């Protein structure tokens with residue numbers, strides 16, 4: 001089963017964009033994931049190809065018309081794929097949701113512009129609103145690229161052996177431990193001795209300890225959500 005992304009946007013030229021480069025780009029060429037892009041404007045019905053209108057009740061900005069967006073969406077054969085809309089009021093994206101999406105057949109992704117979509121679209125269709133963070137982008141396109149990048153790197157054969165283990169760390173609800181490489185000494189700073197010891201058990205212990213300490217210091221919210229902290233006494237391994 002190939003992960004298929006169907007993107008609906010007013011700016012089709014923004015895709016694949018960065019996903020046409022590096023690992024995702026190579027994987028796209030190799031058919032390890034698939035992409036189709038629909039220009040929402042193609043579904044406008046008037047001679048000016050209008051996709052938006054002024055907000056009912058007044059106010060700034062423009063609202064995407066539900067009839068035009070629904071026509072574009074209904075023209076996508078999405079099968080069992082979930083339909084997502086990138087919006088700042090959506091449910092915050094997590095690695096857990098990324099894993100679910102990545103393991104499935106793909107996603108149909110609606111990208112908004114302006115003030116967003118006419119609310120009736122969400123009432124009339126089964127659409128999951130997704131946010132990539134508490135800040136406002138000028139449109140959903142970059143958010144869609146972020147979501148897709150996170151899903152694509154988890155597809156079979158896209159990344160080397162490096163990926164799976166690293167992911168486990170985040171799945172455990174901890175930040176990653178710090179990394180080092182040569183030169184051993186730089187500007188008077190050295191690589192921690194334990195990492196040069198060759199003692200793999202000690203190294204694993206040190207990394208776990210640093211992951212715990214760093215998570216508590218930088219992301220107390222993550223640490224709290226992490227739940228029981230059995231035998232995890234921070235700094236114990238240092």
Ligand code: ADE
Nearest residue numbers: 086087088131132137143
């Ligand atoms: N569109 C605009 N801002 C967004 C955000 N933070 N997440 C997802 N889609 C968006």
